[in-house]
Amino acid sequence: MKPSKNSCSFTSCALAIFALVACSSNQKQYKEKQASSTVQKSSSDKERYKGSYSNLNSKASVEEVRTLLSAYLDQDSVDKFLGLVTDYDSIVGSVGLTGDFSTFKKTDYNVEKISDLWTKKKGDFVGTNCRINSYTLLKNRIEIPKMKADSELLFVDNDAIDKGKIFDEADKKAFNILYSRVPTEATTDVKVHTKKMEEYFSHFKFNENARMLSVIVHDNLDGNTLFVGHVGVLVPAKDGYLFVEKLTFEEPYQAIKFATKEDVYKYLETKYQDYTGEGLAKPFIMDNEKWVEMK
Numbered sequence: 304m305k306p307s308k309n310s311c312s313f314t315s316c317a318l319a320i321f322a323l324v325a326c327s328s329n330q331k332q333y334k335e336k337q338a339s340s341t342v343q344k345s346s347s348d349k350e351r352y353k354g355s356y357s358n359l360n361s362k363a364s365v366e367e368v369r370t371l372l373s374a375y376l377d378q379d380s381v382d383k384f385l386g387l388v389t390d391y392d393s394i395v396g397s398v399g400l401t402g403d404f405s406t407f408k409k410t411d412y413n414v415e416k417i418s419d420l421w422t423k424k425k426g427d428f429v430g431t432n433c434r435i436n437s438y439t440l441l442k443n444r445i446e447i448p449k450m451k452a453d454s455e456l457l458f459v460d461n462d463a464i465d466k467g468k469i470f471d472e473a474d475k476k477a478f479n480i481l482y483s484r485v486p487t488e489a490t491t492d493v494k495v496h497t498k499k500m501e502e503y504f505s506h507f508k509f510n511e512n513a514r515m516l517s518v519i520v521h522d523n524l525d526g527n528t529l530f531v532g533h534v535g536v537l538v539p540a541k542d543g544y545l546f547v548e549k550l551t552f553e554e555p556y557q558a559i560k561f562a563t564k565e566d567v568y569k570y571l572e573t574k575y576q577d578y579t580g581e582g583l584a585k586p587f588i589m590d591n592e593k594w595v596e597m598k
Contacts, residue, residue: 352566354407356559359385360392361402368558371545375512375538377443384439384547387431388556395420400555412554421553428466429552435460435469436549436556437534438478441515446508447477453484456522456530463552481507484528487521491584496521496529497594504592513538514591516546516567518575521584532586533575537567546570568595 357364365385372381392400395417421430431439434457454461457479464470470478487499500519509515513536520532535548543562550557561567571588579585588595 352561352569354559354561354566354570355404356407356410356557357402357404358392358396358400358555359388359402359558360396360400364402364404364558365389367404368545368547371538371540372440372513372536372547375444375510376440380440380443384436387436387439391421391430391556394424395555404558404560407559410550410557412550414553417555418553429459429463431463431467431469431549432460432552433534433549434478434482434531435463436547437515437536438474438481439469440536440547441510441513442474442477444510444513445481445515447480448506450480450483450506452476452479453486453528454479454482455525456484457482459552482531482534484522484530487527487529489523489527489582491582493584493587496584497587497589500529500589501592501594504589507592509591511591515589516571517589518571518586519589520575520578520586523582532578533571537564537590564590568597572597 357368359365359368365388369381369385372384398413398416398420400412460482461475461479464475464478483503485499485503487496490496496519516535516537517531518533519529522528522530533548535546537544537546539545540560543560544564544567546557546559546561546567548557548559549555559567559570561570568588568590575586588597
């Protein structure tokens with residue numbers, strides 16, 4: 304049985320997992336968990352990484368990010384991505400979204416108000432999520448093989464793609480292959496799962512400069528599988544790196560400047576470390592086709 308985007312009839316241990324892997328269009332299911340694990344939730348987290356961020360809610364921030372992304376990605380992809388950004392921010396930008404880059408802090412967005420504003424304007428089109436936006440940026444910089452895809456958990460993504468007329472059929476097929484579920488074993492041993500993802504991603508040719516950073520989650524609702532629960536794009540920037548992401552269908556875009564790749568990895572590890580459950584391996588990070596082994 305497939306859950307709707309507004310309710311899920313799952314066991315409690317799996318509910319948070321699904322909310323993450325579906326880049327859920329309804330964040331009420333895990334808002335408290337997410338708020339408790341966002342950036343700088345404790346003094347120890349503050350010491351682990353530093354950065355500055357923007358929700359791209361200003362012309363200046365959009366143009367700065369356009370310049371950084373365009374150095375490594377084709378212009379059409381960057382333009383399409385920033386078109387999605389400006390469309391989103393024009394509707395919900397008044398809900399506390401930042402323009403100019405500022406010190407990275409705890410990000411706790413008013414999802415209910417954002418949802419109300421979006422629905423009044425867009426109706427049943429839920430918008431775009433992390434996977435759709437990352438593919439938009441990277442699609443002409445990744446070589447995607449023709450393989451069989453397991454798109455079972457991408458039904459909300461695919462519905463959004465169709466209703467928003469975001470991709471043509473060729474891109475939609477490639478999107479489903481890139482973010483396909485990957486079969487794995489019933490174990491909490493992360494190293495077993497990382498080998499499965501490295502093997503799957505070895506069939507793709509990724510870009511060395513515009514890199515796909517993925518948070519992989521283990522799911523056992525319908526057999527044991529691995530899934531890209533969150534994803535963003537990393538490019539070099541002056542004095543460090545720029546990481547761009549769309550948090551969820553409802554939650555906003557974040558462009559974050561970090562000093563090192565390791566700081567980006569620590570941010571992702573910290574933010575999603577609690578998205579697991581009994582009998583499930585903890586989430587792990589992939590940088591393109593390689594597992595990032597955290598110390």
